[in-house]
Amino acid sequence: MSRILLFILGLGFNTHCYAQSGFPKYYAFYELWNKADSCLTAQNYQEAGAYFYIAAHAEVEKGFEIPREGILYNAASSYALAGREKTALQILNKMAFDYPFKDIEALQSDSTFLSLHDQKKWNRIVDKVSANYTVWFAQENIYTARTTLDNPTDEVVFYPHRAAFTNKILNQDTLPFLSISHGNFRIFFAGNTYAAAHLPEIKEQIAFAFSNALQILNVEKYNRGITLILFESVEEMKAFTGVRAQGGIAYPEFDAGLFPITANRRPQFKHEIFHIISLNTWGSSRCRLLIEGSAVYADNECHFENPIPTINAFYLQSNQLQSLDSLINHFDEIAVQNDVMAYLQSAGVFKYLYEQYGLEKMKLLWTRGFGDFDTIYGFPVEKLEAEWIDFLKSVPIPHDFDIHKLKEGCG
Numbered sequence: 426m427s428r429i430l431l432f433i434l435g436l437g438f439n440t441h442c443y444a445q446s447g448f449p450k451y452y453a454f455y456e457l458w459n460k461a462d463s464c465l466t467a468q469n470y471q472e473a474g475a476y477f478y479i480a481a482h483a484e485v486e487k488g489f490e491i492p493r494e495g496i497l498y499n500a501a502s503s504y505a506l507a508g509r510e511k512t513a514l515q516i517l518n519k520m521a522f523d524y525p526f527k528d529i530e531a532l533q534s535d536s537t538f539l540s541l542h543d544q545k546k547w548n549r550i551v552d553k554v555s556a557n558y559t560v561w562f563a564q565e566n567i568y569t570a571r572t573t574l575d576n577p578t579d580e581v582v583f584y585p586h587r588a589a590f591t592n593k594i595l596n597q598d599t600l601p602f603l604s605i606s607h608g609n610f611r612i613f614f615a616g617n618t619y620a621a622a623h624l625p626e627i628k629e630q631i632a633f634a635f636s637n638a639l640q641i642l643n644v645e646k647y648n649r650g651i652t653l654i655l656f657e658s659v660e661e662m663k664a665f666t667g668v669r670a671q672g673g674i675a676y677p678e679f680d681a682g683l684f685p686i687t688a689n690r691r692p693q694f695k696h697e698i699f700h701i702i703s704l705n706t707w708g709s710s711r712c713r714l715l716i717e718g719s720a721v722y723a724d725n726e727c728h729f730e731n732p733i734p735t736i737n738a739f740y741l742q743s744n745q746l747q748s749l750d751s752l753i754n755h756f757d758e759i760a761v762q763n764d765v766m767a768y769l770q771s772a773g774v775f776k777y778l779y780e781q782y783g784l785e786k787m788k789l790l791w792t793r794g795f796g797d798f799d800t801i802y803g804f805p806v807e808k809l810e811a812e813w814i815d816f817l818k819s820v821p822i823p824h825d826f827d828i829h830k831l832k833e834g835c836g
Contacts, residue, residue, distance in 0.1 A: 448668055452761045454483040454491060459758075465503060474503035478516070487667035490590065494524050502537045513538070514546045521550045527557040581609050583650030589679040591652060594665050602654070608632060609647065614655040620686040627655070627686070634694040634723075638702040641723055643784050651701055652681040655692075659685045672835075673697040677704035691726070693835075699723035710791045713756035718771030722779070727769065727835035729826065737773035738820035739828060746770065746817070749810040753795045765831045777813050 461476035477500035481493045497520050505513040517538075520526035532538070532554055541547050572584060586592070595602060595613060602613040603621070607628045614620040620627060631653070639647060656662040662685045663669045672693030673684040677700055684692040699720045710716050722733065729735050740746040747759055747770055760767035779787050782802060789801045798806050 448486050448489070450483070450485045450667075451489055451491075452757060454480055454485050455757050457483060458496070461499070461503075465499075470503045470507035471509060474500045474507060474509065474512070477503055487590070487665070494520060494526055497524075498526070498528075498531075502535065505537050505540060508540075510541055510544060514541055514544055514550070517541075517550050518546055521553040521557065525557040526554055527561045529555045529558045577648075579646075579648070581648055581650045583611060583652070584680060586679045589676075589681070591654065591676060591679050591681040591683070594654060594683075600661075600665075609635060609649070610651050610653055612653045612655065614686075615657060618655075618657045618686070619688055620655040620657070623686075627692075630692070630694050631698070634698040635702075637695055638699045638723055641699070641719075641779075642703055642706055644702065644706050647702060647706065649680055649705060651698070652679070654681070654683045655686045656683065657685070658687060659690075661685070675700035677701045680705070693724055695726075696720045696724040707788055707791050711794050712753065712791070714752045714771040714795075715775060715791055717756070717768050718773075718775035719779075721768050721772035721835075722776050724835070728830040729823070732835070733769065733772045733776050734817065734820045735822060735826070736769050736828075736831070738817045738822050739826060740766065740770060741814060741817045742822065743828075746814070749774065749806055749813070753806070765835070769831075769835075773817075774809075774813065777816060778809070781812075 457476050457480035461473050461480060464470075464473035464476060477496050481496040481500060483491070485491055497516055501513045501516040501520070504510075504516065517526075517532075526532075529551070532551065568587070574582070594600075600615065603616055604611055604613045605624070606612075608631075610631055612624075612627070612631070614624075635647075639645075656665075659669060659671060662674075662683060666674060666683065668674060670683075671685070671690060673682055673696070675682045675697035680701060682694075682697045682701060684694070684697070686692055697720070700716070703719060704710075704716075721727075725733065727733075727736065737746065745766065747766070751759060752767070752771055752774060756767055756771065775787075778790070786801050790798065793801065795806060798809070802809070
């Protein structure tokens with residue numbers, strides 16, 4: 426069981442793009458994964474295997490690279506636990522020869538597959554996975570040797586990313602890009618566009634977003650280069666990503682951000698650049714509330730003065746404030762219905778914890794999750810929720826407050 430959970434917990438955080446927009450195909454995939462997880466918890470292994478298998482073959486937006494191999498592993502494990510040895514072997518065989526799966530240590534040590542060891546296909550699968558690992562290990566040694574600096578430099582370093590989604594955009598012939606360097610950034614844009622005509626102010630905005638992120642995260646120096654690709658419109662970016670993201674998309678694992686730059690909408694540099702730097706300094710987090718809430722906190726622009734507490738005070742007054750349990754455990758389900766609500770309320774929780782209880786506790790919560798909240802903060806989540814609600818009751822709501830301004834987000 427531990428191996429199954431390991432793959433589940435790794436899902437969606439390292440191979441993930443972050444944007445202030447909904448992703449209908451990803452949300453459909455997420456729902457399948459959530460059903461599989463629920464079935465697994467209930468020990469309904471056959472149904473869990475079916476949901477995992479369907480999720481592994483789900484179609485998602487172009488910018489997402491879901492770990493299909495890991496999800497298939499979960500499917501095989503679930504079927505093995507359900508006594509469906511033949512199905513489990515078929516999935517493992519497909520993983521070994523088609524992907525190719527290479528985690529030989531996991532495969533041989535996983536007790537959920539003990540019933541498969543006397544099957545004819547098992548040794549053939551093990552031999553192939555072992556061979557896959559040997560090839561991968563040799564390639565990884567070369568890659569690591571050529572991308573590791575034994576003597577750290579103060580210079581900004583742009584790291585290569587194999588199979589990076591952004592590489593496909595920059596290396597195609599349909600839409601060529603110009604580029605300039607500015608601080609930690611390499612900025613790609615097209616000539617004779619709004620972005621090209623407004624490069625000085627774009628550079629100022631990017632520089633502020635960078636310093637703002639470092640200040641919030643308490644990071645003294647950040648030497649990783651960041652690639653920014655600027656598109657002429659939301660529609661142009663959607664053609665390449667499959668995602669209609671009004672404010673931008675971040676790919677922290679690729680050190681990259683994509684933005685539509687137009688005269689009519691503010692690019693959310695602060696939000697997306699925060700994603701890139703936070704995930705590469707504080708590390709991966711399993712909590713979407715913290716990931717998105719922190720980025721909205723870093724952006725801190727949404728039509729109104731002091732927007733985060735003001736908007737959340739309105740949500741409380743109008744009985745639209747989500748429970749803390751819902752935000753922690755069901756962020757994406759809330760975002761499917763109302764992504765602005767999910768993002769702004771998560772920002773409110775992050776802001777309260779960060780400003781009331783400090784950076785060090787927040788960093789621990791970021792990496793360990795709300796399951797360890799009591800240990801980190803010394804009191805239960807229920808007390809936090811009560812405190813936060815009491816605080817929101819004290820926040821004044823302007824007489825001309827118009828919630829309808831949020832219909833198209835905070836751009």
